[in-house]
Amino acid sequence: MSGGRRVAVVAGGLSNFGVRSATWSELVQEAGHSTFGAVRNFSAKDVDSLFVGAAQPERLAFQSHVAPMAAELLGFEPTKIIQRTELACASGQSAIRSAYAAISAGLSDVAAVLGVEKMNLPSMAEANTSMADVLDRSWDGVHGATAPPFFAMCAQRHMLEYGTTAEQMAMVSEKNHRFANSNPSAQFYSKTFSREKLLKLPMVAPPLRLGDCSSMTDGAAGLLLVSEELARKYTDTPVWIRGTGQHSHFHNLSGAGSLSSWPGLRAAAQEAFRSARMEPKDIDLAEVHDCFTISEILEYEEIGFCPKGKGGQFVADGRSDLGGDVVVNPRGGLLGCGHPLGATGVAQAVEVFQQLQATAPAARAVKGAERALVHNLSGSANVHSLMIYAREN
């Protein structure tokens, strides 16, 4: 760990994810109510800091300076720290890491975290333009290198080098959609996607079909983080942040090197495990960034759940499913829940919080889970961010 104070998660909540008629503000309030509405001994006055994870509110909600706007909507008047963090698709986890640093340093005692994105505008043209800004626009975006083509290239290379198949990728999507099928907050709640159906969906960027890609989603999620001394004021079952890791090693694609290996993820995962004093085998469940099916396969390998090149086989053998080595994306992942950029990292942490508290619904409960990992990537998988949580401090 660090030299600072221990930090606990004591509450978490979600808005429903999907194509919503709700505004940005309404999403914030919905997640706020779910997160803070029923916390024991909690008063809005307790919150001394607010960290908002939001990727592109200026373009997608025509609003800047969103942290104080969220504070007002939630009834908070932060007296210590207020800020928004942006790290594209990992903006939500970036906000959690900022809250963790602030409490750990002694600069905050009770920090609210709110992740939010409103992506389904009246017109999708603005949203598509916005997504093209995530990769380096002047080097890559102008040549059409947005997210689907980039991850398609990763898949092509992985198939070539390691024999990964379209069927194995569809198994990732099938698993995550099965979890989402019984998750009422997921975009694809009560929708069925068989492997056969997935393999017939329209092609987006070969070999990635529609079901291999996460969607444009509206949603918000919240978390309450506190210092060790306050943890049991708010819950009898706090969940502890045990470690974290992050790595950034290029931006424009000319620096990516291999597309079938993500050394930045390997380095960030090693740092997370080192700081948590754990190994991959200690992890009972993992929420990883399945923006595309190939991502989850690469993540099994680089995080260390299976040997390099064996990610396709890992899912095919059911080792990332309930009853396997590690349950991956039990809430339904980005593929099943949708991917509202700023909300995703927070929603993943909410799932881990509920699983480690043993309050997750039975259909996806990881029984006896003690330790969990959350992973986000951002951009062209050039930045990887991880956190490790546990029931034990």
Added chain:
Amino acid sequence: MSGGRRVAVVAGGLSNFGVRSATWSELVQEAGHSTFGAVRNFSAKDVDSLFVGAAQPERLAFQSHVAPMAAELLGFEPTKIIQRTELACASGQSAIRSAYAAISAGLSDVAAVLGVEKMNLPSMAEANTSMADVLDRSWDGVHGATAPPFFAMCAQRHMLEYGTTAEQMAMVSEKNHRFANSNPSAQFYSKTFSREKLLKLPMVAPPLRLGDCSSMTDGAAGLLLVSEELARKYTDTPVWIRGTGQHSHFHNLSGAGSLSSWPGLRAAAQEAFRSARMEPKDIDLAEVHDCFTISEILEYEEIGFCPKGKGGQFVADGRSDLGGDVVVNPRGGLLGCGHPLGATGVAQAVEVFQQLQATAPAARAVKGAERALVHNLSGSANVHSLMIYAREN
């Protein structure tokens, strides 16, 4: 202070500020060269974290995920933390505070901070739209309540209640432009603005004339923060972060209460002084957020440099000038240097760093300065962010 580790500033640098033909990326590189190019014993490999303060790169530079882009431009591969922070006009200081928290918590040892904004686009229409997003767009922006009208209302009310005059406001602008006149990095370098000239400039929002308003500026600034153990590796004269305060208490203007008092600033300043174990009289120089002349007058009062209502007289008596009680905005302030949103808070800290190191140019040197304060406001003065620095740890 906090319970965490002590944090030192060991380097700072700037791009030139102004209406620049340079791109966003070129501004980052210019400030990076100025900040990191000649630091003793420094290698880009030392940097484990990068915090980028940028308000609206998605709208103003058509680029998101800017933190890893800046890392690549600067030759950094952060292994601990990478993120962008946004807090509108205080985005730069928000990045510094994040770096401070990370080092204090033991999560980073060597953190680079980069503040940047490219505001002068080929067309100013986009920039004007962007600025209208800073206040609450659906409540206030749609009624024309953008920055100049809001601060004009503050001025009107302050004049009514306390007898503040247009001449006193012009004295703020005259002082800050005089400092900028000899500051080569300032937007209004080698430009002369007499009080008489300022009082004849076109009216923007009564009573605020053009010379009462800061400008749309391109610029970037950098800072290197390290933990106590590393401070003297990089410089013999580190400058120490001694305290910080922040307060957020409304967003849409219906919650503003008085326009002639800013209680959020009073609360944030008290927290900064409490955490630094200092009082207003201990401060030798202050970089405060003179986005408009009336702002600086209100800031004298709410920070505690003079009694409530006496801010106009304070500047008229020369008490905020060289040789006065506290030298305010010796680099030229936002009025004289320009206001590239994300760069401003970092540039203010660079000035304080140089002043406390006694390396500031003679024309604006605050001789024997030991302790300094930096203040940023954001939005409709609804959020106030302060830091206190000193030569002594």
